[in-house]
Amino acid sequence: MAVTRDDVARLAGVSPATVSYVINNGPRPVSEETRAKVLWAIEQLGYQPNVMAQNLRRQRTNTIGLVFTTIERHLTHPYFVDLLTSVGEECARHGFDLLLSTCTDRALEQSIYERLVGGRRVAGVILTGVRHNDARIAYLSAEGFPFVVLGRPEPDEDFPYIDVDGAQGTDEAVQHLIDLGWRRIAFIGLSAELICADDRLAGYRRALERNGLPYDPRLVANMHTTEEAGHQAMAGFLALDEPPDAVLACSDELALGAMNAAQEQGLVVGRDVGVIGFDDIPSAAYCRPPLTTIRQPMYEIGTRLCRMLIQIIEGEEPEERQVVLPPTLVVRESCGARRCSS
């Protein structure tokens, strides 16, 4: 059995309340002598306060929830590791714990959030992969529960978020392709239900238009972000009567799949076809040829999102509430940058 506050009180010869006051180091004055006795007893017994009891009594949990969705054993977001690392570190800095839930089936999603939120298992949640008419956001808003979001809302919604300017990213990427001489540029977008999918498509179209290039819907696909999907989409494009000479994919996994599809047809990526990805995952630097890609500062985003959420939980006014960060185009060799420099 674990040692409790009462054990400490007994050994120290004081009341249980006094033990609490010493632990919490609150405003209440405690004599040095009493404090010393209590600290000694705590040391002796190796006492640690029961966190559940503390939380129940204090009516707060100091725990942040993060639900990640897996499809076929895979995280659906390639950036998840950076997010997790930064959120975890920021939580630790503020004395918060991080509760992770896995969601393998969309049908269960709502019940996971209801348990976490309604059961007061966590004090706030971080949402990723926001969708159109997202039921999670409707629920959290209705409950008045603290949450922050990775990604922007729809126009009629208003909540705290941090996002990367996806349109700027895809616009710059397309411009980069055009500057290098590619003219027929395909687009492998994200699942259409995701809000950020619109944004990225808009940047793609904007850049085409600005350069007087036509928009051809046959050159646009919406996929879940896996390598297989990228392969499939690219194979489809290459089978067209007028195949594209370049492709912009909305994740590096999609881009890697697209590269493989092109290579299988004997095309040399960077010479016969240009490829750009999104995210800058580790493989992007190591694949052949190295992948030009749009980098999102995920570590920084995780840190700031977490800080924002904790401020909201604590009832403070958050220092920042709605942030859009610029992405960075990381130029490597997959769209022929090297060809130009030679």
Added chain:
Amino acid sequence: MAVTRDDVARLAGVSPATVSYVINNGPRPVSEETRAKVLWAIEQLGYQPNVMAQNLRRQRTNTIGLVFTTIERHLTHPYFVDLLTSVGEECARHGFDLLLSTCTDRALEQSIYERLVGGRRVAGVILTGVRHNDARIAYLSAEGFPFVVLGRPEPDEDFPYIDVDGAQGTDEAVQHLIDLGWRRIAFIGLSAELICADDRLAGYRRALERNGLPYDPRLVANMHTTEEAGHQAMAGFLALDEPPDAVLACSDELALGAMNAAQEQGLVVGRDVGVIGFDDIPSAAYCRPPLTTIRQPMYEIGTRLCRMLIQIIEGEEPEERQVVLPPTLVVRESCGARRCSS
């Protein structure tokens, strides 16, 4: 304010205890009429039991703890994503939550565990990266707290674990190199404090000896598993009077760094020098040339470890207690397998 059990009782016109009995669906008989009233009231109010209160009263938490160590913003274990995914899914299957703690500084490690364990924040923990004389294991054993370990113990210790036979993996890898004609094989091992580092070194030496090849300590390095470290180790080897013609690295990140170091010196990997990694991370399939590597079934290990831990927490006899799984050599092109087939 959240709705409580008493609100439900009031609305349903029954005692609070009855609400509990309905929720817990226990052995106690409840009339259909009463049950219906209670369920109706729960539905009306959107009631969710307070998880902290339940846990405190039941004297258990249904939460599993996983502490991951970050160095310079990076997870120290490349396999962490697979582990996390599988553990998360297995937890969900059993109604457990997963609590993640970040440890950025070894000095804080002990206090993290003390809070988690002593504070009864979690019901059991999964340990990774076991070290010689690991203080965490000593602490958990002394507390009699449920834990399982990814990795084998030292000979005098006895605890539940799942491990991959690292010696078998490195032995096979070295044999593979030798079979392909490489003769002077370097070894980039893991941090010497890790128990699994010994194992892998032993496999390396065993294979050399069996083939009548000398063991040269100048060809052995122990590194943290980062790409930079791999680069540094390989650069050191290549600067020797008698540089190696092949290298076995104990993680793919180390191997990728080693490959880069070799390529910087103008060597063609797979022709001038053979490289093998460990883990089979995604980049291993995409790097150039694709990396031959030793694959660990991490997803499966996570699932089984988690199941084992939950059985121990529930007081059952675990179906399995100490498991050693074989790794698989995934042959790609970095040690010249293709050269042989041509």
Added chain:
DNA sequence: CTGAAAGCGCTTACAG
């Protein structure tokens, strides 16, 4: 079949 009551391990106003 159902209710009143004890108690999980704490925090914190209240009284001295």
Added chain:
DNA sequence: CTGAAAGCGCTTACAG
């Protein structure tokens, strides 16, 4: 400066 007491939201033996 310190203690006795109420209560956070539940579960579960005990009594009817």
